[in-house]
Amino acid sequence: MIRVLVVDDEALVRMGFTHILNTADDIEVVAAVPGGQAVRTVRELRPDVVLLDIRMPDVDGLTILTNLRRIPDPPVVAMLTTFGTDEYVTTALRSGAAGFLLKDTDPEHLPYLVRTLAEGGTVLSSKVTRTVVDGYLDKGAREPSAIRLVARLTERERAVLVFTAEGLANTDIGERMHLSTGTVKGHVSAVFSKLQVSSRVQAALIAERAGLLAPPQDGVI
Structure with missing residues (x-):
């Protein structure tokens, strides 16, 4: 069973991802919490995969990502975003995120993407623009x-x-x-x-x- 934590400040998003993922026989959403509860919940429940909103009004998703990466044996973290051109995405990738998903990802694909993450793979939403990857490469060139x-x-x-x-x-x-x-x-x-x-x-x-x-x-x- 793949244990998943959904972190988003919008209750509707948390409910939607929870409902979709819990329909899969091999996936369990162990919790769905706002950003301020993310690190504590990971320490308590030890999920395998965390789906983390990159932009939240009260807490920075990138800061949460950094804190999660410091936890011994950290979970796999994929960032959630609304826009494929989000300027924070390249920073997230460089900070250890295993990829990122758009919030309008096809519900039928979501369980597969979570399985890929749990197995050590990398996921990028199909609507991610080439600009995001190019931006990473430009920084990496230095x-x-x-x-x-x-x-x-x-x-x-x-x-x-x-x-x-x-x-x-x-x-x-x-x-x-x-x-x-x-x-x-x-x-x-x-x-x-x-x-x-x-x-x-x-x-x-x-x-x-x-x-x-x-x-x-x-x-x-």
Whole structure:
């Protein structure tokens, strides 16, 4: 069972996401709370996935994201937003978010996206504009050379990076490479450490900048 926490200051949004996700047999919304209760609720209930509104009137979603990333064994966090061009999205990706969803995401797709997040994948709503990704890449260009960073990886770690960037979950990577899920998880941790990143989105974009894969397309990556 995938345990999900929905964080949004609008009660209607919380109710909507809760209703949609609870119709799935393998997903349980353990709580749906406003922003001010997010960190405490995560510490108490230990959800697997948090869907976090990026813009709230009383508390900054990016600050909540930073605080959640500091919790030992933190949950996977995907940001919720109303606009695909939200200027805060690139900051969220750089801060460790596993992607972001528009609040008008097709209800039929939402359980699948949550499963992807829980399995270690990365999701970007299908309406995300290329401008968001380009904005991230522009900022990343000021960081150490992606090619130099990727050169730190072993051959196996580089293969794991490519599969990760293609959106495969750890179990799927294990099947492709004939490795246990635990071994893949160890390789992913090593890749993150050597690339100096904290999320699959960041790793995927470095892989792209290093020429290891084609530019990401909108949707699940």
